[in-house]
Amino acid sequence: MNRVNLWNTRSLALGLGLVSVMFAVGAVAQVQTDTSVSHGASTRQVQAEKATVVSVNGNDLIVKMADGTIRDFPNVPESTRVNVDGKQLGIHDLQPGMTLRRTITTTTTPKVITTTKSVTGTVWYVQPPNSVILTMEDGKNQEFKIPKGQKFNVNGQMTDAWGLKKGMQISATQVVEEPVTVVAQQRKLTGTMPPPPPPPPPDVPILVVVLRPVPPPAPVETAAAAPTPAPATLPKTASELPLLGLIGVISLLSGASLRMRRRLS
Numbered sequence: 463m464n465r466v467n468l469w470n471t472r473s474l475a476l477g478l479g480l481v482s483v484m485f486a487v488g489a490v491a492q493v494q495t496d497t498s499v500s501h502g503a504s505t506r507q508v509q510a511e512k513a514t515v516v517s518v519n520g521n522d523l524i525v526k527m528a529d530g531t532i533r534d535f536p537n538v539p540e541s542t543r544v545n546v547d548g549k550q551l552g553i554h555d556l557q558p559g560m561t562l563r564r565t566i567t568t569t570t571t572p573k574v575i576t577t578t579k580s581v582t583g584t585v586w587y588v589q590p591p592n593s594v595i596l597t598m599e600d601g602k603n604q605e606f607k608i609p610k611g612q613k614f615n616v617n618g619q620m621t622d623a624w625g626l627k628k629g630m631q632i633s634a635t636q637v638v639e640e641p642v643t644v645v646a647q648q649r650k651l652t653g654t655m656p657p658p659p660p661p662p663p664p665d666v667p668i669l670v671v672v673l674r675p676v677p678p679p680a681p682v683e684t685a686a687a688a689p690t691p692a693p694a695t696l697p698k699t700a701s702e703l704p705l706l707g708l709i710g711v712i713s714l715l716s717g718a719s720l721r722m723r724r725r726l727s
Contacts, residue, residue: 494580502572508565515560521553525562546653559656567648575640581606582633590623596632609636 513525516532523535543550544562556562583596586603595605613620614632626632 496578496580498576498578500574500576502574504569504571507568507570509568510566511564513562513564515556515558515562517558518553518556523553523556542651544651544653546655551653556653557656560653561656562651562653565650565652567650569646569648571644571646573642573644575642577638577640579636579638580633581635583631585626585628585630585632587628588623588626590626592623594623594626612636 512528513533516524516526518524521536521538521540523538525533525535527533538553540552542553544552544556546555546560581596583598583604585594586597587595591608591610593605593607595603597603608623612634613622614626614634616625616630616632
């Protein structure tokens with residue numbers, strides 16, 4: 463029973479010592495690493511936008527896009543500059559009616575980063591297929607994780623982690639290719655001042671007022687009215703019949719009055 467406990471104690475101590483060595487040597491790396499970068503063909507995309515300034519209120523900018531939509535850009539930074547006729551204008555220099563053009567150039571470049579790691583050493587401990595501890599040229603031990611499918615060169619023979627034995631002189635090379643895409647954007651903001659008002663058409667006359675002295679009016683001569691000639695004969699204005707009737711009525715009344723007087727006398 464004591465021998466079993468002693469053996470277990472020694473195994474535990476050996477395991478702890480192995481773990482301590484693995485952690486101790488893990489911080490010292492003697493691996494040759496070579497990195498190279500290969501570039502692919504770049505693609506370029508240009509996006510252009512056009513807008514007209516509607517209003518500027520403080521740092522808030524309202525513009526009308528080319529498609530007629532209204533867009534609001536609040537809190538435009540003071541560092542924003544617009545190239546207008548060679549002058550760098552800020553947000554407070556913009557005026558309604560100005561035309562703004564924003565050009566965004568996006569360049570996409572594919573790259574492949576190739577990392578080559580080479581190591582040479584003597585096998586001190588191997589735990590296939592996960593890790594191996596090698597004794598390096600400086601006499602220190604270092605642990606390496608074994609990638610899947612990794613091969614080792616042992617005296618000119620290629621083998622995997624299962625073929626490694628303690629004391630073997632091995633060398634290994636690991637090549638890792640990592641494709642990456644680099645995207646770069648360049649922004650350019652330009653503008654033009656609002657156009658001046660158009661001149662009048664050539665066929666429309668321009669009103670010109672010229673003050674000239676006005677001559678006094680000529681005297682008006684009044685002509686004497688010519689006398690109206692008298693008519694040669696008087697116009698016939700009435701008939702004699704009414705007069706005769708009146709005389710007859712008077713005669714009848716006179717005769718009637720005489721009769722009544724005679725009767726009364």
